[in-house]
Amino acid sequence: MYNLMLQLQLLLAALSAFLPLVPDEYRARAAEILDVAAKALTIGGSVATNLDDLAAKLAAIRADVEAMAASGAVVTAEQLDTAMTRVRSASATFRAALRTAEANAT
Amino acid sequence: MRYPLRALALACALTITPACASMQLGQTRFEDPVSAAQTLDQRAYAVLHAYAAVVEEATDIVADPATPLSVKRALGRAERAATPAVETLQIAVTAYLRARAEFEAASGANQTTIERSATALAIAARHLNTAVAAAQAPISELEGLVRARRG
Numbered sequence: 594m595y596n597l598m599l600q601l602q603l604l605l606a607a608l609s610a611f612l613p614l615v616p617d618e619y620r621a622r623a624a625e626i627l628d629v630a631a632k633a634l635t636i637g638g639s640v641a642t643n644l645d646d647l648a649a650k651l652a653a654i655r656a657d658v659e660a661m662a663a664s665g666a667v668v669t670a671e672q673l674d675t676a677m678t679r680v681r682s683a684s685a686t687f688r689a690a691l692r693t694a695e696a697n698a699t
Numbered sequence: 700m701r702y703p704l705r706a707l708a709l710a711c712a713l714t715i716t717p718a719c720a721s722m723q724l725g726q727t728r729f730e731d732p733v734s735a736a737q738t739l740d741q742r743a744y745a746v747l748h749a750y751a752a753v754v755e756e757a758t759d760i761v762a763d764p765a766t767p768l769s770v771k772r773a774l775g776r777a778e779r780a781a782t783p784a785v786e787t788l789q790i791a792v793t794a795y796l797r798a799r800a801e802f803e804a805a806s807g808a809n810q811t812t813i814e815r816s817a818t819a820l821a822i823a824a825r826h827l828n829t830a831v832a833a834a835q836a837p838i839s840e841l842e843g844l845v846r847a848r849r850g
Contacts, residue, residue, distance in 0.1 A: 601713065626706050633710040646759075647849065648729050650752035655732040658745045668740040670796060676747035677789045683754035684782045690761045691775045698768050 605631055729846070739827050740799075743792035746834060750785050753842045754778060760848050774844055781837035784830075791823070791830035798823035 605627060615623045661668070732749045736742040757778060761771045798820040805816040 629706050629710050630713050633713040647756040652730045654748045655730040655735050658732050658735040658741055661741050662737040668744045679751040680747055683751045687754050687758040690758050694761055694771050
């Protein structure tokens with residue numbers, strides 16, 4: 594997905610480079626269209642990021658663990674504390690959201 | 700702008716394209732961080748972070764007003780079953796790290812101390828293995844519900 598985003602951004606950048614070749618009467622309009630396209634691309638990117646949030650998080654964790662395994666690093670107590678703090682925080686937030694959902698349903 | 704409809708169509712196409720690409724229509728690839736681990740402590744570390752990521756995603760689902768209440772309750776039950784197992788895992792991995800540190804510190808000590816710390820390390824490793832195995836099923840259940848919802 595990120596490759597596609599990059600390709601589209603590069604395409605826009607390449608098209609922008611041809612702007613000086615566009616006749617004067619159309620140049621402003623072409624620039625305007627490219628500007629709108631760039632903004633749309635930014636919005637689309639953020640939507641896509643939300644859609645594969647879990648996949649991205651799991652991939653990041655796997656990359657972290659792979660780096661540890663490759664270097665033969667041992668997990669430190671601080672790293673474990675950080676991981677457990679994340680679990681507790683996620684669990685507390687989840688339970689609060691569930692309570693809110695139950696309250697709204699009644 | 701002389702052709703606002705054309706510009707709008709182009710904008711819509713460019714907005715939707717990356718989002719559709721990320722959906723991959725049922726082929727979203729979920730990495731398994733646990734399988735990348737090579738040691739017990741790395742495995743436990745991967746389980747903790749991966750579980751947190753799943754719960755974070757479950758929170759988004761529960762906070763979504765469009766999610767049916769039955770799904771939210773099923774997620775709640777799965778989380779209540781999985782989190783205690785993960786807390787047990789954290790206790791086990793902490794004990795394992797302590798036992799390993801004591802074993803490494805005992806390398807210059809007498810034979811009895813080395814044997815005692817080696818036995819303690821073996822027991823801690825066995826407990827950690829058991830805790831990781833026990834956490835797998837409830838975590839998988841929650842993850843399955845999240846994936847089914849996000850499908």
